[in-house]
Amino acid sequence: MxxxxxxxxxxxxxxxxxxxxxxxxxxxxxxxxxxxxxxxxxxxxxxxxxxxxxxxxxxxxxxxxxxxxxxxxxxxxxxxxxxxxxxPGIVYSPLVPSQPHYNLNLQSIAVNGQIVPVDPAVYQTSRNRGTIVDSGTTLAYLAEEAYDPFRQCCKLLRVDEVLPLVTFNFAGGASLVLKPQDYLIQQGYVDGAALWCLGFQKVSGQGITILGDLVLKDKIFVYDISHQRIGWVNxxxxxxxxxxxxxxxxxxxxxxxxxxxxxxxxxxxxxxxxxxxxxxxxxxxxxxxxxx
Known part of the structure; x- marks a missing residue:
C-alpha cells in the first residue's frame, strides 16, 4: 500500500x-x-x-x-x-516503440561541434544495440564502435580545448549538450593539480549505449509514457x-x-x-x- x-x-x-x-x-x-x-x-x-x-x-x-x-x-x-x-525549453525525442527499456534514436555524437566519425548503424536499435536512458546506472556507457573514436576526438583537442562540449543528437531534432562536469569525474589530485577522468565507459562486445546518472544530473528529465517520448532541459x-x-x-x-x-x-x-x-x-x- x-x-x-x-x-x-x-x-x-x-x-x-x-x-x-x-x-x-x-x-x-x-x-x-x-x-x-x-x-x-x-x-x-x-x-x-x-x-x-x-x-x-x-x-x-x-x-x-x-x-x-x-x-x-x-x-x-x-x-x-x-x-x-x-x-520552458524542454525538448523531446520519441521513444523507440516496442522496447523493454527507455530507448531513444541516437543519430550522432559531436565533440566541440565536430561529428564523431561513427557508422550511423552503430546507434540503431536492434536486439543487442541501441541507446538507453537509465537512472539506475551510475556512469554512462558507449558502444565499442563509438567509444574509441569518441575518446580519440578528445585526445586530439588543443590544450585550450581540453574540456570540450559533447553533444548527443537524437531523432526529432533534440540534442543533449554535456558540459565537462557532465561527463568527467574528479579522482583526486596529483602534485596539486586536479586529476579528472572520463566518465564514459566502453561496452565491449555489445552495441549498447547507456546514459546513466553521470549525464542525467542537473537536468529535468520527463518520461512521458502516454505520448511515448522523453524530454529534458538543464x-x-x-x-x-x-x-x-x-x-x-x-x-x-x-x-x-x-x-x-x-x-x-x-x-x-x-x-x-x-x-x-x-x-x-x-x-x-x-x-x-x-x-x-
Missing part, C-alpha cells in the same frame, strides 16, 4: 492511498550486498503494466508520466515527480519545480515549498511522496573510470 499527501493548486493537502502489486526477493549476492552499495529494493518505473507508474495510472492516482531532477553537486539529492514537470535541481496534475485542468504546485511532518519524514526515511508526487532521491557517484 502506498500512501500519498495529495496536493491541490492552493497547496492544501489530503490523504489518499493506492494498492500496489510488488515483488520480494529472499536472496541477494554480489556487489549489492556490500554496505556502500547495498540497496533495500528497486522502485519500478518501467513501461509495462505491472510497473508502479502504470499501476498508479490505471487507478487514476497519477498520469502515466514521471519526471526527475538529480542534483549533481554536494551530497546529491533531487526531486522525483509522479506527473509532468512543466518548464535545471538547478535544488530549486522548486512546477508540476502538471492529472485533474482535468491545468494545476501547478511549487514542489520546493512542500513539507511533511517530522514523524512522516522518520517513517519514510527522508523519502517524500506527494500526489503530484515528489520525492527526494539520493545519488552517489561511484569511481571506476578511464583516464583521458
Amino acid at each position: 502506498l500512501y500519498f499527501d495529495s496536493v491541490t493548486g492552493d497547496s492544501s493537502t489530503a490523504n489518499s492511498s493506492a494498492s500496489i502489486v510488488f515483488g520480494c526477493s529472499n536472496y541477494q549476492s554480489g556487489d549489492l550486498t556490500k554496505s556502500d552499495r547495498a540497496v533495500d529494493g528497486i522502485f519500478g518505473f518501467g513501461q509495462n503494466e505491472l510497473s508502479v507508474i502504470s499501476q498508479l495510472s490505471s487507478r487514476g492516482i497519477s498520469p502515466r508520466v514521471f519526471s526527475h531532477c538529480l542534483k549533481g553537486e554536494d551530497n546529491g539529492g533531487g526531486i522525483l515527480v509522479l506527473g509532468e514537470i512543466v518548464e 535545471y538547478d535541481c535544488s530549486r522548486s519545480v512546477n508540476v502538471s496534475l492529472a485533474s482535468g485542468k491545468n494545476e501547478f504546485i511549487n514542489a520546493g515549498q512542500l513539507s511533511v511532518s517530522s514523524s512522516t519524514q522518520a517513517k519514510l526515511h527522508k523519502l517524500m511522496l506527494i500526489a503530484a508526487a515528489s520525492f527526494l532521491v539520493h545519488i552517489s557517484m561511484f569511481s571506476g573510470c578511464r583516464f583521458l
Whole structure:
C-alpha cells in the first residue's frame, strides 16, 4: 500500500492511498550486498503494466508520466515527480516503440561541434544495440564502435580545448549538450593539480549505449509514457519545480515549498511522496573510470 499527501493548486493537502502489486526477493549476492552499495529494493518505473507508474495510472492516482531532477553537486539529492514537470525549453525525442527499456534514436555524437566519425548503424536499435536512458546506472556507457573514436576526438583537442562540449543528437531534432562536469569525474589530485577522468565507459562486445546518472544530473528529465517520448532541459535541481496534475485542468504546485511532518519524514526515511508526487532521491557517484 502506498500512501500519498495529495496536493491541490492552493497547496492544501489530503490523504489518499493506492494498492500496489510488488515483488520480494529472499536472496541477494554480489556487489549489492556490500554496505556502500547495498540497496533495500528497486522502485519500478518501467513501461509495462505491472510497473508502479502504470499501476498508479490505471487507478487514476497519477498520469502515466514521471519526471526527475538529480542534483549533481554536494551530497546529491533531487526531486522525483509522479506527473509532468512543466518548464520552458524542454525538448523531446520519441521513444523507440516496442522496447523493454527507455530507448531513444541516437543519430550522432559531436565533440566541440565536430561529428564523431561513427557508422550511423552503430546507434540503431536492434536486439543487442541501441541507446538507453537509465537512472539506475551510475556512469554512462558507449558502444565499442563509438567509444574509441569518441575518446580519440578528445585526445586530439588543443590544450585550450581540453574540456570540450559533447553533444548527443537524437531523432526529432533534440540534442543533449554535456558540459565537462557532465561527463568527467574528479579522482583526486596529483602534485596539486586536479586529476579528472572520463566518465564514459566502453561496452565491449555489445552495441549498447547507456546514459546513466553521470549525464542525467542537473537536468529535468520527463518520461512521458502516454505520448511515448522523453524530454529534458538543464535545471538547478535544488530549486522548486512546477508540476502538471492529472485533474482535468491545468494545476501547478511549487514542489520546493512542500513539507511533511517530522514523524512522516522518520517513517519514510527522508523519502517524500506527494500526489503530484515528489520525492527526494539520493545519488552517489561511484569511481571506476578511464583516464583521458
